[in-house]
Amino acid sequence: MKVVIGQGSCGIATGAKKTSNAFEQLVAEKGLTDVVIDKTGCIGTCYLEPIVDVYNDEGDLETRYVRVQPDKVAEIVEKHLIGKTPVEELAISDEDKNFLDQQQRVVLRNCGNINPEKIDEYIAVGGYEGLKKVVTSMTQDEVIQVIKDAGLRGRGGAGFPTWFKWNAAKQSPGTEKYMVCNADEGDPGAFMDRSVLEGDPHSLIEGMAIGGYAMGAIEGIVYVRAEYPLAIERLEIAMEQARERGFLGKNLFGTDFSFDMRIKAGAGAFVCGEETALIASLEGERGMPRLKPPFPAQKGYWQKPTNINNVETFANVPWIMTNGGEAFAAMGSEKSNGTKVFALAGKIKKGGLVEVPMGMTIREVIFGIGGGIKNDKKFKAVQLGGPSGGCVPEYLADTPVTYEDIATTGAIVGSGGMIVMDETTCMVDMARFFLDFTKKESCGKCNYCRIGTKRMLEILERITKGEGRDGDIELLEELAAKIKDGAMCGLGQTAPNPVLTTLKYFRNEYEDHIYNKKCTAGACKALIHYEITDKCVGCTKCARNCPVGAITGAVKQQHVIDTEKCIKCGKCEENCNFGAIVRK
Amino acid sequence: MTCKNHNCQCGGNAGQEFAELAPVLDKYAKVPGSLITILQKAQDIYGYLSIDAINYISECTGIKAAKIYGVATFYAQFRLQPVGKYLLMLCKGTACHVNGADMVEEAIVEHLGIKDGETTEDGLFTLNNVACLGCCSLAPVMMVKSAEADETYGNLTKDKVKAILDEIRAREA
Numbered sequence: 211m212k213v214v215i216g217q218g219s220c221g222i223a224t225g226a227k228k229t230s231n232a233f234e235q236l237v238a239e240k241g242l243t244d245v246v247i248d249k250t251g252c253i254g255t256c257y258l259e260p261i262v263d264v265y266n267d268e269g270d271l272e273t274r275y276v277r278v279q280p281d282k283v284a285e286i287v288e289k290h291l292i293g294k295t296p297v298e299e300l301a302i303s304d305e306d307k308n309f310l311d312q313q314q315r316v317v318l319r320n321c322g323n324i325n326p327e328k329i330d331e332y333i334a335v336g337g338y339e340g341l342k343k344v345v346t347s348m349t350q351d352e353v354i355q356v357i358k359d360a361g362l363r364g365r366g367g368a369g370f371p372t373w374f375k376w377n378a379a380k381q382s383p384g385t386e387k388y389m390v391c392n393a394d395e396g397d398p399g400a401f402m403d404r405s406v407l408e409g410d411p412h413s414l415i416e417g418m419a420i421g422g423y424a425m426g427a428i429e430g431i432v433y434v435r436a437e438y439p440l441a442i443e444r445l446e447i448a449m450e451q452a453r454e455r456g457f458l459g460k461n462l463f464g465t466d467f468s469f470d471m472r473i474k475a476g477a478g479a480f481v482c483g484e485e486t487a488l489i490a491s492l493e494g495e496r497g498m499p500r501l502k503p504p505f506p507a508q509k510g511y512w513q514k515p516t517n518i519n520n521v522e523t524f525a526n527v528p529w530i531m532t533n534g535g536e537a538f539a540a541m542g543s544e545k546s547n548g549t550k551v552f553a554l555a556g557k558i559k560k561g562g563l564v565e566v567p568m569g570m571t572i573r574e575v576i577f578g579i580g581g582g583i584k585n586d587k588k589f590k591a592v593q594l595g596g597p598s599g600g601c602v603p604e605y606l607a608d609t610p611v612t613y614e615d616i617a618t619t620g621a622i623v624g625s626g627g628m629i630v631m632d633e634t635t636c637m638v639d640m641a642r643f644f645l646d647f648t649k650k651e652s653c654g655k656c657n658y659c660r661i662g663t664k665r666m667l668e669i670l671e672r673i674t675k676g677e678g679r680d681g682d683i684e685l686l687e688e689l690a691a692k693i694k695d696g697a698m699c700g701l702g703q704t705a706p707n708p709v710l711t712t713l714k715y716f717r718n719e720y721e722d723h724i725y726n727k728k729c730t731a732g733a734c735k736a737l738i739h740y741e742i743t744d745k746c747v748g749c750t751k752c753a754r755n756c757p758v759g760a761i762t763g764a765v766k767q768q769h770v771i772d773t774e775k776c777i778k779c780g781k782c783e784e785n786c787n788f789g790a791i792v793r794k
Numbered sequence: 795m796t797c798k799n800h801n802c803q804c805g806g807n808a809g810q811e812f813a814e815l816a817p818v819l820d821k822y823a824k825v826p827g828s829l830i831t832i833l834q835k836a837q838d839i840y841g842y843l844s845i846d847a848i849n850y851i852s853e854c855t856g857i858k859a860a861k862i863y864g865v866a867t868f869y870a871q872f873r874l875q876p877v878g879k880y881l882l883m884l885c886k887g888t889a890c891h892v893n894g895a896d897m898v899e900e901a902i903v904e905h906l907g908i909k910d911g912e913t914t915e916d917g918l919f920t921l922n923n924v925a926c927l928g929c930c931s932l933a934p935v936m937m938v939k940s941a942e943a944d945e946t947y948g949n950l951t952k953d954k955v956k957a958i959l960d961e962i963r964a965r966e967a
Contacts, residue, residue, distance in 0.1 A: 215885075219929055220929045220931060223932055223948045224932065224948060259932075354946050396926075398889075398926035399887050399888035401930055437924065437927055476869075477870070478871040479869050494865070495869040512827075584803075591884040644888075
């Protein structure tokens with residue numbers, strides 16, 4: 211029997227390592243020599259972690275256990291591993307199985323199914339066959355044609371046709387060319403690239419090597435964010451194993467084609483998602499974008515032809531080479547082919563990674579797979595595309611997730627972050643949050659971006675503090691338009707999007723903040739106050755917990771909050787056992 | 795141990811002070827484009843980049859100290875001040891923001907008396923707000939970095955984060 215514990219970063223954060231240790235200890239204690247303990251990457255159902263899969267001797271999955279904290283390990287060992295009877299109460303429910311069954315997995319095909327640190331497991335599921343086929347039997351143009359037939363578009367955000375970039379780099383004169391992978395995943399709210407790196411690093415290596423062959427690159431460089439230590443560690447192991455087996459290095463499969471890879475850890479700068487900034491960072495400089503043209507395909511890393519794709523894009527490539535471009539094009543919508551991985555998070559019941567064919571609607575993803583809104587609150591909006599994207603309101607939730615359809619709402623598909631918001635999320639505060647982010651991350655090269663985002667943030671801060679003035683909305687709109695026109699790179703050109711989309715769909719909230727000094731979501735501290743309702747039984751708990759003595763009242767009588775004294779810390783609301791304290 | 799750069803004026807003294815950094819510089823000093831890698835390794839060793847360390851790297855690589863300082867201040871990862879034994883990396887990504895990261899920050903500020911970027915007087919904790927740790931489904935999230943391990947904690951509440959800090963305090967006492 212084999213016991214496999216999911217150990218991506220999120221699994222480990224919920225205690226998967228401790229669970230794994232508990233299994234190892236107990237299996238050794240009981241002398242179960244026929245039980246193997248193994249690990250795998252993230253399966254995507256983050257809300258069920260730690261997840262433990264028990265396989266029988268034939269290698270079939272017998273039971274998937276969820277939320278297995280170390281205290282539950284003894285029961286599984288006793289009843290299932292020794293007694294051969296699965297513990298039904300701890301197994302995944304049919305409803306949760308639904309989360310996975312509704313997905314179509316291409317990018318995440320191996321995540322959560324194989325051990326990312328064992329190359330043999332990747333090879334056993336057809337790994338490196340695509341690379342072998344490409345290197346031994348296809349020309350560069352044939353490879354590019356397959357990617358063109360597949361209609362693969364960049365998954366990092368822009369959705370640019372991948373074949374076009376590879377072809378441009380191939381046609382550039384010169385013999386020293388580079389294939390770069392952008393694994394800097396800067397969108398705060400997206401984590402599919404981390405999951406692929408941690409759960410299936412070989413598919414990235416294979417995808418890059420295939421792309422490297424197609425464009426004629428001599429080396430691949432993976433630019434990974436330093437915040438992902440586990441991803442770096444697993445990718446390093448995978449690269450070493452690939453070298454040992456001859457999938458990286460000199461004369462692959464006995465041909466003239468040589469290709470090796472290395473990792474370059476980023477140092478934390480959102481702007482490095484922009485191609486020319488990423489290249490500057492690879493060269494050890496401040497990551498500041500430059501004007502295009504020349505494009506990286508002509509002059510990139512050390513002025514040599516360079517192609518940059520994102521992790522998810524590369525992870526599609528081996529599948530396309532093995533299954534054919536047509537099979538990939540058959541999935542998804544007319545212009546947006548294939549699947550897309552989304553990171554479902556925020557006020558969602560079942561958060562995690564979901565991979566669906568393009569063209570599924572936002573509502574199907576959130577309610578069909580994600581199970582709807584946490585605590586059954588009201589669905590208000592969903593944020594797509596991170597700091598460059600926008601908020602799509604509930605009434606547009608039937609929009610299909612394709613590059614074209616999402617663009618009509620003012621948001622972008624982006625890298626696939628999908629942050630769900632309910633009625634307690636203030637949209638002005640969300641806009642402020644993103645502007646705070648882009649202001650900090652602006653590299654400072656263009657005036658409009660550097661100063662404009664700061665000015666916009668100041669206005670938004672003013673509004674959320676209840677100091678908004680007549681004319682602020684118009685000023686925000688004017689600045690937004692100017693930043694869009696005046697910034698050189700994508701960061702600045704898209705920075706106003708979160709403000710523009712919230713203004714478009716939630717203008718009333720801005721007006722409420724400015725003119726009525728009210729935050730209906732109850733999120734902006736300066737604009738709320740606490741009241742005690744007649745549900746109060748006079749237990750005095752709130753009065754005892756109030757740090758400033760703002761609550762008064764006799765025992766067994768309704769208490770009162772002195773709003774002048776109140777500092778809005780919320781301690782009374784947290785401590786009330788009767789739900790008698792309301793935020794207004 | 796002496797400084798590798800024959801033009802430098804340190805007379806070998808800096809080389810002794812930064813003995814642990816010497817092998818890193820041996821490997822990377824003359825490889826173009828390695829400045830960020832060198833700074834990362836230096837920070838791994840010393841916990842932060844002191845002005846002395848920047849000057850030493852400058853002497854060994856021939857890159858001007860001002861330029862190194864420019865690179866070090868551009869990226870969020872680099873610190874120019876020493877940090878506490880435990881670095882609290884509080885995630886302020888979108889999902890964490892929506893799920894109450896500000897509340898968690900308030901609890902830390904209240905409990906330890908330090909703000910973002912500051913270190914407690916006993917040198918035990920430094921608080922650093924970071925953009926995203928990529929554990930969005932467990933928001934709000936915090937990573938506690940120390941020499942021994944990087945531990946990530948998810949689904950934080952005010953009470954939970956205080957309990958985590960108290961536990962570390964108790965362990966260190």
